[in-house]
Every structure is written in C-alpha cells, then in structure tokens.
Amino acid sequence: MIASYLLGWFLPYRYIIWVNLAVCLTYASLMMTVTETPIYLLRMNRLEDATRAIAYYRGVSISSKVVLDELSKLKQQINVAVELLPTVISPSTRRAMIIVALLIGLQNTMGGNAVQVYAKEVFRQSAPKLSSNLCSVLLAVVILLGNIMSGVLSDRLGRRFLLMTSCLGSLVCLVVMGVQVQISFAPAWLSAVLCLCYNFIFSAGAGTVPFLLIAEVFIPEVQSLAAMIQIISMWLSSFVLLYIFPFMVKFLGMYGTYYVFAVASVACFLVSYFLVPETKGLSNAQIQLEFLRSRKKSRKNISPGLDGIPGRVWVLAIKELEPQVLSLMTNCLVQGRVPRRWKTGKLVLLRKAGKPEDQPSAYRPIVLLDEICKVLERILAARLSKHLENVGPNLSENHRGKTYHEAVVRATAGVAQIVRQIRGLGLTGPGTLHHPDWR
Structure with missing residues (x-):
C-alpha cells in the first residue's frame, strides 16, 4: 500500500497502470510455482499428488505418520456432500455465519476502505491547506502500523475487547472529524491528524478482527465454504460503499458522511458487545459451544419445566442464589445422583401446521425439563467434551x-x-x- 501511494504521488496514471500490470504478471508467475493444495487434489481424486503435497508443506517424508494422519483428516472433510450442507451446518455455524457477515458489513460501512481508496480527495476536503499526497503516504504507514498492532494485541487483549475498543475509538474520531469539517473549530492540520488516528484505530481492530474470526469460528468441514461466502460478502459490501461514497459526499457533505460512518461504528460496537463471544485461547469445539451459549442467552423466555421457573428468572436470581446452586450441583456430582424431580418433565403437544386437529399425527410431543436440570446437563456435556479433546481416551477412527x-x-x-x-x-x-x- 505504501508503494502504491508513493507511485501515485510521483507518477502519472498511465505509468501506474503499467507498473500494476507488471506486478500482476510477476504474481501470476510466482503462483505457477506453488504446489496445489491437498484438499483440491483429493477432490479431484488425485490421491498420490495430495500425499506428496502434504509431505511438501509439512516438510516430512511421504511415508511419515504425520502425512497419513493429515490425509485421513482431509478425506473426512471432503466427504461432506455439497447438497447436504444445509443439514450439515450446525446452529453454532449458522450463528457464526450471521455474526461475522454483520461484522464485515458494518466494518465496510465504518468507512475505512472508502477513506483508503479516496484518500487524496478526503484529505483535500478535510485539510485543504496540507499536501494531500503526503497525507496519503502517511495514511499507508499508519494503516501498516495498525495492522501490526492488531497482531500484537489480539492474543493479549482478546478479539472481542480489541474489536469493541476499536469501534469506540473510531466513533470518537469520526464525530470530531465531522464537527471539525462542519464548523472548523480548530486548525486544518487537526483534521488530517484525526483522519490518521481514525485509520490507525480502525486497522488495529475493526479492520482486521473480522478476518481473524473467519479463520477461527467455523468447523473444519465448512471452513472453506464459509470463508468463501464471507469474503464474497465483504467484496460486495465494499463495492457498494465505494460506489456510493462520492454521492454521499456530494449530497451529505464530508461531515455528513463522517456521521454516517460514526453510526456504523456504534452498530458494530453493539454487535460486538451482545453477539460476539471471546475466542482467544479456545479450541474450535469450545468456540462452537460459546456460539451456542450466546444463542441460548437470547432465548431466556422459553417455556419452563414443572417448576414453572423460566430461564430468565434464573439469570436474574443467580447472583443471589449462586452459592446454593453450586452446592447442590457439587453434591449431585459427588453422590452420582440427581433429585428425582429433575427426572420428571412436563409433556406438551405442539400442533403441526396443515394437519387436521383430530388426528394424533397432527401433534409433536415434547417434554419440558426444569431449567436448573438443563444447566447441570450443559456443564457435564462441556466438561466431557473438553476432556475428550484434551485428555482422551484414544477413540476409534470409526468414532463419529x-x-x-x-x-x-x-x-x-x-x-x-x-x-x-x-x-x-x-x-x-x-x-x-x-x-x-x-x-
């Protein structure tokens, strides 16, 4: 990016086109030397080539156990038929798809990409007394530093915290920039400084974390498809914003455009706060549980069991009842038994749409258990899953x-x-x- 902005400063457009063409040809030539991915080779039924590709990327011999294990895992992944993907995708994956798509859409609406593409015009209108070319080169340097900062802080502070902090910092910068452009309450250089600060904060969090989530939150079987969908949605939303950005500046003014970006920053913060779980240090299975847990948090008003206490009441009362609940569940685990009442549920018949009400097949029976019992079940399920993942036992290859x-x-x-x-x-x-x- 720095090189492209420097070229734009010193060279006419026709020379920049030839330079970009040379870069594209160099890139294509280098790509021809890259070994094809094993997953693609397996899908083409080229088993030997896939084995050699795995050995090449792992840096081991073809007959090593690492290659054979990796080959077995990849075979399991590609066995998922494309026509069955709607049934394969779990609730946690669907929720992750929606949340990441929201983040990417809001990320583009925050204006980071638009400011980068129209950097010269943005600086010309925000700080007309300063060199727009110099400010554009400084912008590229600041964005690079922001990306480096994101890599350093994401594993220390966590993805969610970094994302929310970036949204709040971008909001402050955008609002002050809008006010400055509208009423000019400070020197012109302040607008340039604020624009650089905004891009640094944006690049350090909101501009990078969604792409990190793409690599973390999806199960391996749908990772490639999910990543493709998210990247396509990113480019589509970016294209739409870049297309309408000149019209936004024309009809709303630069300050009005900044205010629109500020509203998107607020929306991105709310999505991050209420919907995005923290994924730092978690395995893929634990991330799936986090998405399921956040999904169930939004469904606290589901029907209760025989005790008549809905989940919403437990959420509000847990701070007062936490010692008693912990003691009860600990005794259940120590003694290896649960209260008899927890084994009894409330039978409810749900009417199926489009069937006559006098037919037994028109109803689907479900049993509602007490919420406190379901909480204990979730705790046990999470512990067993973590134990199997981190400790063992060594399960059979036929285990599902x-x-x-x-x-x-x-x-x-x-x-x-x-x-x-x-x-x-x-x-x-x-x-x-x-x-x-x-x-």
Whole structure:
C-alpha cells in the first residue's frame, strides 16, 4: 500500500497502470510455482499428488505418520456432500455465519476502505491547506502500523475487547472529524491528524478482527465454504460503499458522511458487545459451544419445566442464589445422583401446521425439563467434551466425533457416502438393500 501511494504521488496514471500490470504478471508467475493444495487434489481424486503435497508443506517424508494422519483428516472433510450442507451446518455455524457477515458489513460501512481508496480527495476536503499526497503516504504507514498492532494485541487483549475498543475509538474520531469539517473549530492540520488516528484505530481492530474470526469460528468441514461466502460478502459490501461514497459526499457533505460512518461504528460496537463471544485461547469445539451459549442467552423466555421457573428468572436470581446452586450441583456430582424431580418433565403437544386437529399425527410431543436440570446437563456435556479433546481416551477412527456437532457432520457425511455408493452401483428403488451387489 505504501508503494502504491508513493507511485501515485510521483507518477502519472498511465505509468501506474503499467507498473500494476507488471506486478500482476510477476504474481501470476510466482503462483505457477506453488504446489496445489491437498484438499483440491483429493477432490479431484488425485490421491498420490495430495500425499506428496502434504509431505511438501509439512516438510516430512511421504511415508511419515504425520502425512497419513493429515490425509485421513482431509478425506473426512471432503466427504461432506455439497447438497447436504444445509443439514450439515450446525446452529453454532449458522450463528457464526450471521455474526461475522454483520461484522464485515458494518466494518465496510465504518468507512475505512472508502477513506483508503479516496484518500487524496478526503484529505483535500478535510485539510485543504496540507499536501494531500503526503497525507496519503502517511495514511499507508499508519494503516501498516495498525495492522501490526492488531497482531500484537489480539492474543493479549482478546478479539472481542480489541474489536469493541476499536469501534469506540473510531466513533470518537469520526464525530470530531465531522464537527471539525462542519464548523472548523480548530486548525486544518487537526483534521488530517484525526483522519490518521481514525485509520490507525480502525486497522488495529475493526479492520482486521473480522478476518481473524473467519479463520477461527467455523468447523473444519465448512471452513472453506464459509470463508468463501464471507469474503464474497465483504467484496460486495465494499463495492457498494465505494460506489456510493462520492454521492454521499456530494449530497451529505464530508461531515455528513463522517456521521454516517460514526453510526456504523456504534452498530458494530453493539454487535460486538451482545453477539460476539471471546475466542482467544479456545479450541474450535469450545468456540462452537460459546456460539451456542450466546444463542441460548437470547432465548431466556422459553417455556419452563414443572417448576414453572423460566430461564430468565434464573439469570436474574443467580447472583443471589449462586452459592446454593453450586452446592447442590457439587453434591449431585459427588453422590452420582440427581433429585428425582429433575427426572420428571412436563409433556406438551405442539400442533403441526396443515394437519387436521383430530388426528394424533397432527401433534409433536415434547417434554419440558426444569431449567436448573438443563444447566447441570450443559456443564457435564462441556466438561466431557473438553476432556475428550484434551485428555482422551484414544477413540476409534470409526468414532463419529468428540463433540456433538462434529459427530453430526461426520455421520451425515457417512450417509452421503453410502448414497453415492448406491447410485454408483445403479441400485435404486424397492429391494435395493437386498440386492447381492449391495450386500
């Protein structure tokens, strides 16, 4: 970015086009020397090439255990049929898709990319007495420093805290910049300084953390698809904003455009505070549980069990009742039993749409348990999942997964594989399972 801004300062546009073309050709030439990814080779049924690619990237021999284990994992991932992805994607993955898409959309609406692309025009209108070319080069340096700062602080402060802090800092800078451009209460150089500060704060958090989340929050089986969708949404939203940015400046003025960006900063902060879980130091399975937990927090008004106490009441009362609840659950774990009442639920019949009410098949029965019982179940499930992931035992390769969502994904992939085998044998219709070829 620094080099491109320097070229824009000293060279005419026609020379910049030739320089960019040379860079593109160099990039394409270097890409031709890169070894193809193992996942692509496996999807093309090029098993030997995939094995050599894994050995190349791992820096080990083809026959090593590392290569064989990696190859086995990749085979399991690509077994998920594309047509079954809507059923494979877990609730935590759907929630992660929505939250990350919101962050990326709001990130673009905060104006960081627009300011970078239209840097010269922004500085010309915000600080007309200063050299816009010099300010643009300083902007590139500041953005680079912000990205470096993001890499340093994301593992120390956490992704969520860094994201929220960046949104608040960007909000302050944008509001002050808007007021300064509107009424000019300070020297012109203050606008340039504020613009540089805004881009530094934006790059240190809101401009980088969403892309870090893309790499962390999705299960391996849908990682590539989810990343592709998010990147496409990022470019689409960026294109829309860059297209309308000149019209925003024309009809709202530069100060009005800053105020719009400030509103987007507030929205991004609210999404980060209420929806984004902290992922620092967590495994993929733990991140999935965090997204499920945040999902259930937004559903505190679900129907209660026999005790009639909804989850919302427990959330409000837990500060006062925490010692008693902890003591009760500890006794349950020590004694290996739970109160008899917790084993009893309330039967509720849910009416199915479009079916006559006098038919038994028109109703789906569910049993509502007490919320306190479900809390203990979640604690046990989380501990067992963490134990299996970090300690063991060494599970069989045929085991469907250490966590619930991994088990669902791999079980569905197994069904998809069986369906493909049946189609490959031409075995469809009645009596398929009794056909001698299928047996």
